[in-house]
Amino acid sequence: MTASPWSGAVAGRRRKSTGRAMLQRVLDALLIGATATAVIAWLQRPIGRTRRLLRRTRVTPIAELTGDVLACVVGRVELDGDPILAPISGRVCVAYDNTVTTQDGPGLFTTTRVERRMVPFYVVDRTGRVRVLAPSAALCNPPASRSLNRHVERVIEPGMQIRIVGSVILDPAYALAAERGYRDGAVRATLTGSSKYPLLIDVA
Numbered sequence: 001m002t003a004s005p006w007s008g009a010v011a012g013r014r015r016k017s018t019g020r021a022m023l024q025r026v027l028d029a030l031l032i033g034a035t036a037t038a039v040i041a042w043l044q045r046p047i048g049r050t051r052r053l054l055r056r057t058r059v060t061p062i063a064e065l066t067g068d069v070l071a072c073v074v075g076r077v078e079l080d081g082d083p084i085l086a087p088i089s090g091r092v093c094v095a096y097d098n099t100v101t102t103q104d105g106p107g108l109f110t111t112t113r114v115e116r117r118m119v120p121f122y123v124v125d126r127t128g129r130v131r132v133l134a135p136s137a138a139l140c141n142p143p144a145s146r147s148l149n150r151h152v153e154r155v156i157e158p159g160m161q162i163r164i165v166g167s168v169i170l171d172p173a174y175a176l177a178a179e180r181g182y183r184d185g186a187v188r189a190t191l192t193g194s195s196k197y198p199l200l201i202d203v204a
Contacts, residue, residue: 051140054163054202063127065189067170073191074204075125077160084119086155089145093155094121095201097139100151118156118199123164123191131190132164137199161204166191 057072065071077094086096095118116136122129139154141162146152156162169190193199 050200051202054140054165054200057165059163061127062123062125062130062189065130065168065170067168067189069168070165071168071191072163072165073123073125073130074163075123075129075161077156077158077162078122078124078129079158080120080122080131082119083158084117086144086153087115088151088153089155091144091155091157093157094119095137095139095156097137097154098152102150121156121158123162128188130188132166132192132199133190134166134193134199137164137193137201140200140202142203156201163202163204164191165200166193 054072059074060071062073062075065073079094083092083094084096085091086093086098088098096116098113098115100113116139118132118134118136120131120133122131137156139156141154141156143152144155169192171188171190191199
């Protein structure tokens with residue numbers, strides 16, 4: 001029997017819908033046990049799975065962002081003020097994520113220390129730029145430093161091409177600036193995190 005010409009399109013929409021639903025479950029899982037240690041411990045183990053989910057999430061061009069939604073953006077990191085230094089690798093960055101884990105048994109790990117920090121920065125794509133503003137983020141990119149698989153440091157550096165998921169807040173002043181002819185270069189939106197939906201960042 002010949003497949004319907006619409007079957008491929010329907011399957012594609014189902015895969016996208018499934019990807020968004022799985023990402024939502026990841027973020028909801030991060031809410032359970034709302035401590036930073038619990039979040040990092042969860043991310044440390046299925047890090048590959050989290051990265052795969054991020055890559056399956058639909059990317060929204062910055063110029064098309066709308067407020068009060070969860071969105072995925074891909075772009076280049078630009079500074080917004082002074083950077084910070086990652087304490088282990090010494091790299092100049094806008095965010096770092098340090099975790100120390102101990103192995104309690106085969107396949108059993110406990111996170112014993114977590115240190116995360118982030119400063120405001122911009123993400124720029126071909127359609128515009130968005131400001132990223134949150135005290136910290138869950139980093140999923142490959143480690144910049146690793147010690148015996150127990151002390152892991154991840155960093156986000158200026159110029160890095162990243163994929164970021166966060167909650168969108170539109171700047172109400174953007175509409176006024178556009179009306180007055182100052183739209184070019186304006187920052188129209190901010191990506192932020194919350195206790196319910198923390199920022200997730202990976203390399204693009």
